[in-house]
Amino acid sequence: MQRKTSAISAMVATAAVAGLALTAPAQAADLVDYKVVDDWTIPESLTGQPGDPVNGKVVAIDRKLGNCLSCHKMPIPEEQFHGETGPSLWGVGNRYEPEHLRLRIVDSKVINPETMMPAFYRVEGLHMVKDGFEDQPILTAQQVEDVVAYLMTLTEEEPQTN
Amino acid sequence: MNTTFKAMAAAIALGLPALALTTGPAFADEMAEGKWGEYQVGDKRSGYTYAGPETRAMQDDEFQNPAMLWLDTGMSEWENAAGDAGKACADCHGDAEESMAGVATKYPVYSEETGKMMNLEQRINFCRTENMQAEPYKWESDELLGMTAYVKNQSKGMPVDVSIDGPAKEFWEKGKEFYETRRGQLDLACTHCHVDNAGNLIRAETLSQGQGNGFPLYRLKWQKVGSLHRRFRGCNNNIRAEKLPYGSDEYTNLELYVTWRGNGLPIETPAVRK
Numbered sequence: 001m002q003r004k005t006s007a008i009s010a011m012v013a014t015a016a017v018a019g020l021a022l023t024a025p026a027q028a029a030d031l032v033d034y035k036v037v038d039d040w041t042i043p044e045s046l047t048g049q050p051g052d053p054v055n056g057k058v059v060a061i062d063r064k065l066g067n068c069l070s071c072h073k074m075p076i077p078e079e080q081f082h083g084e085t086g087p088s089l090w091g092v093g094n095r096y097e098p099e100h101l102r103l104r105i106v107d108s109k110v111i112n113p114e115t116m117m118p119a120f121y122r123v124e125g126l127h128m129v130k131d132g133f134e135d136q137p138i139l140t141a142q143q144v145e146d147v148v149a150y151l152m153t154l155t156e157e158e159p160q161t162n
Numbered sequence: 163m164n165t166t167f168k169a170m171a172a173a174i175a176l177g178l179p180a181l182a183l184t185t186g187p188a189f190a191d192e193m194a195e196g197k198w199g200e201y202q203v204g205d206k207r208s209g210y211t212y213a214g215p216e217t218r219a220m221q222d223d224e225f226q227n228p229a230m231l232w233l234d235t236g237m238s239e240w241e242n243a244a245g246d247a248g249k250a251c252a253d254c255h256g257d258a259e260e261s262m263a264g265v266a267t268k269y270p271v272y273s274e275e276t277g278k279m280m281n282l283e284q285r286i287n288f289c290r291t292e293n294m295q296a297e298p299y300k301w302e303s304d305e306l307l308g309m310t311a312y313v314k315n316q317s318k319g320m321p322v323d324v325s326i327d328g329p330a331k332e333f334w335e336k337g338k339e340f341y342e343t344r345r346g347q348l349d350l351a352c353t354h355c356h357v358d359n360a361g362n363l364i365r366a367e368t369l370s371q372g373q374g375n376g377f378p379l380y381r382l383k384w385q386k387v388g389s390l391h392r393r394f395r396g397c398n399n400n401i402r403a404e405k406l407p408y409g410s411d412e413y414t415n416l417e418l419y420v421t422w423r424g425n426g427l428p429i430e431t432p433a434v435r436k
Contacts, residue, residue: 069365070364070365071364080366081363081365081366082363082365083362083363083364083365084362084363085355085359085362085363085364085369109349116350116354116358116359118347118348118349118350119349126344126345126346126347126349127343127344127345127346127349127403128345128346128398128403128404129345129346129347129402129403129404130346130347130398130399130402130403130404130405131404133346133347133402136347138347138348
């Protein structure tokens with residue numbers, strides 16, 4: 001299944017036909033096309049570049065970006081208070097390949113429409129988005145890749161406390 | 163204060179050791195074991211039961227509860243004549259402790275005059291503009307918060323008893339739809355946190371059922387008393403959704419739905435929360 005940022009393509013086409021200046025928000029225009037396979041993976045890097053796991057950890061922690069700790073326990077002992085509404089990410093690098101994690105971050109609802117987890121790289125189909133955040137994904141394509149790369153380093157399983 | 167007395171009376175009736183009545187930690191342990199007393203009705207739990215022991219203690223102690231300052235404002239406004247009619251609340255309603263007892267348990271109510279739901283703040287301002295011929299209080303002013311808290315406090319300990327029969331039904335349905343609709347960049351509905359995950363942690367915050375029985379309440383984060391609509395705006399903002407205006411139809415309908423969810427829980431106004 002090919003998922004496209006069709007609104008952007010349409011805008012570009014319309015603007016080109018009408019000879020208008022392109023006024024689409026820069027962020028929205030930056031959304032890249034990607035291919036979902038079997039509603040289960042995105043095999044290829046969104047940027048064509050490998051992710052940077054060091055920056056991925058920064059993005060994962062940042063409350064204005066990934067904010068993963070809001071819902072997930074992670075092997076980041078220096079950060080207090082890990083959320084518990086989502087599954088633990090200890091050992092997540094053992095359980096998945098990058099193509100699985102990529103789709104789960106880009107748009108987890110492709111896999112489970114009922115999930116609480118936001119789509120971190122989707123701008124369509126959202127409702128009543130706050131001014132200044134419309135047409136902006138939560139993460140950039142490279143930030144998604146960085147988080148994927150970081151999560152793949154999480155191979156340690158959570159120590160059993162009992 | 164009422165609450166404390168009731169808890170003590172209940173404990174005495176059950177023959178519990180006197181020590182448990184006077185020591186904070188024992189009370190906290192009792193709460194930790196899931197015996198929420200009047201703060202739980204069936205599977206409905208007041209935000210009180212998710213609050214930390216210090217926050218609960220602050221709410222329980224009239225002399226520590228900072229919201230009492232707003233109650234004082236409300237009490238003096240009750241006697242304060244305003245507007246072209248030259249009347250104060252007390253001129254028509256007399257002693258609030260008598261005339262307002264139980265009133266707030268029914269709000270929001272359907273208003274024949276406006277053809278939509280009216281919450282307590284709106285009812286107070288309706289009285290000001292229509293009967294007192296005075297300016298309405300501004301939303302989140304100390305006067306409106308104080309008057310709302312003062313009136314609602316006259317129902318403290320009484321069960322929330324909102325009706326969704328008759329004309330209220332369609333507004334309840336709109337409120338329910340709002341509650342269940344995903345919104346904002348984070349694409350969350352109220353249900354995701356307050357139904358599916360009540361009791362779970364979002365970072366350091368314990369999600370509650372989002373009950374409205376303690377509002378207006380003193381929030382430590384705000385360092386003041388605030389309305390339920392302020393809380394809605396905060397929640398919407400957190401998920402990067404558009405904040406709606408105070409007193410908007412959407413929020414008033416949502417207030418009806420949220421309050422109805424808590425039917426049976428005791429009015430706690432003024433509660434204290436983190």
